[in-house]
Amino acid sequence: MAAARPGWPLPGSSALLVCDLQERFRGSVAAFPQIVAVAARLLQGCRILGVPALVTEQRPEVLGRTVPELGAQDLPRVPKSAFSMAGAAAPLLGDPKIRSVLLCGIEAHACVLQTALELLARGLEVHVAADAVSSRSQVERALALARMRQAGAYLSTCESLLLLLLRDSAHPKFRQVS
Template identity: 50%
Template sequence: MSISRIGKLRQQSSALFLCDMQEKFRHNIAFFNQIVSVAGRILQTAKILEIPIIVTEQYPKGLGHTVPELGADDIIKYSKTCFSMLTSEVEKELQSIPERRSVILCGIETQACIMSTTLDLLDKGYDVHIVADACSSRSQVDRLVALSRMKQSGAFLTTGEGVILQLLQDAAHPKFKEVQKIIKDPTPDSGLLALFQNQNPLFT
């Protein structure tokens, strides 16, 4: 069975996409601070494990730049107006790393840029992992239905800590102790717990 069929993440075949976590969205997106915090943990891990990172900004002239607390100041930002992160520049970057077939996706908004990016990546044969506690929207209905929609299309729903531990695979990993410091504190609550408490049918 192929990696794409079972959704196994590997350090050597993964890339991290961080979508539009910008200043103007700070007060409009539900759980914004929490999803940025979770995405920041994955970003720190990606840097330690030397995993390629792609960051986009939606119309930064009007919506501001990526928030500093994400920790992406030293990373190139790709500006866009389309909903999908797969601009011609981003596609060119992906083509330069053809061994990276699994994309870890975080950001906003779930029903817009996250879903458009996911569908485009799936259409091109990538294995897409949506970090549910690092994606949000203004409306939680939009967020939840979009997560379900992407799962129906073949994306994998996961969590920030789940991603980090999958990438490490083994406590004997030479970077384990360094990464362990990133996840020593509990993951911030981004409002997903109620879904599972009520056995939400979207996720069955």
């Protein structure tokens, strides 16, 4: 296994958290179809590379279930009422191998931000897939991303994160992921 480097997630020590991509947000969150498509690509790449993933649902009895086009039907979908995903993801994050978390979903200024801040406070590296994060307001999204960066999170894109996990075009799973 390659040595750990700050800002460089490794498949064996990373986890993916997908935040609240639920039916009720479909009509109100900016660029929702694109956000879901990019999150689905990130999820699929993580599956191929063996990165464990978890999906949360914010009060599913009110906001509905995870949208099917995410392709997460086989994953644990953990209901929550807290904005941060950290409590809901405790079983996954309790694994001592996990040192970095890839984060995507909605809403940037609420659940994604509070999750990032809590994970950073716990000493985990946080990698936000900015092209798979949104809010109802683009001002809220922009300020939340800025706040996460100020707090120490790494902002990236889905493709960049997948390439960081792969490290090399000679990786045996490069074609499947790219």
